[in-house]
Amino acid sequence: MLIPWGGVGCCLSAAALYLLGRSSGRDAEVLRSVARAGSTKDLGERASEAAILDTASKVLPLVVAVSGRVGSDTPLICQQSGMRGVIVEETAEQHFLKHNDAGSWIQDSAVMLSVSKEVPWYLDDGTGRVFVVGARGAAGLVLTVASEVFEESGRTLVRGTLDYLQGLKMLGVKRTERVLPTGTSLTVVGEAIKDDVGTIRIQRPHKGPFYVSPKSIDQLIMNLGKWAKLYQLASMGFAAFGVFLLAKRALQHFLERKRRHELQKRVHAAAAQRQAREAEGGNGTSDVDSNNKKDQLVLDICVICLEQEYNAVWPHVLLYELLFSFDELSTLPEKN
DSSP, X not given: OOOOHHHHHHHHHHHHHHHHXXXXXXXXXXXXXXXXXXXXXXXXXXXXXXXXXXXXXXXXXXEEEEEEEEEOSSOEEOTTTOOEEXXXXXXXXXXXXXXXXXXXXXXXXXXXXXXXXXXXXXXXXXXXXXXXXXXXGSBTOOOEEEEEEEEEOOOOHHHHHXXXXXXXEEXXXXXXXXXXETTOEEEEEEEEEEOTTSOEEEEOOSSSOXXXXXXXXXXXXXXXXXXXXHHHHHHHHHHHHHHHHHHHHHHHHHHHHHHHXXXXXXXXXXXXXXXXXXXXXXXXSTTHHHHHHHHHHHHTBOTTTSSSBOOOOXXXXXXXXXXXXXXXXXXXXXXX
């Protein structure tokens, strides 16, 4: 039986979606249990009162959610747009046309430059500051596109000739700036610690969530819950369809084996009847014409039903059935 790869693939996809749904559901539950700091001042008071950030975090990390506006004492200034930000990413892509195997021109691009810059920054909610460390590796971080500029390549005869010989046509360079602007409202979920000088900062915990998102903590929980439900529904759909394909293939295989078994029984029965007719024909010579008619009738019998004369032929099916019949007949013992 051929392996139904479609059904197997659907079942594997269902398992992967189920795991994704479980992961999103766990993340939502973890965010529900995160301590929400009403303000950065409240977080500092909790740290000073119970020394949570100095001692308890060494045993169990304190994961908190803090909201505020982005700020920095030394912000970056974008070269093209002039925007101020704390994280700036600059990319330059060379766009060109190249020959494919069919001889036609297709458009393609290659990254020439990718630079990322970050300065120390904090969240300020009006009551205090909390510094954020390692935000570029956090989930949910979205950088604003500050500028996109396309610079066309200069066209000269020598440059055009060289590019043509290489199978290329240079179009230009696309330069893009993405930035996390100062003043942006963010929610940060991570481990809160206190450094040697007493400054509170939030960083990625060794085990736990780390989010830097413009959405509130409630919106993050709701979004993760929706994704968990979608993953679960998709997993159930793929699982049901995969089981259907597997069951369909198994049923087809069972019916095919059953049909072969019935055909084998019919072939054996037809062979036995033919041998019996040949044995009866050997008892006398007066019924030669009658025996010839019977033999001719046997040759004209349908190989499927073995009862009526055939009136149609399907070559690709009949060839397989005849080969199978001849193979079965060759295994019968010869009459002495």
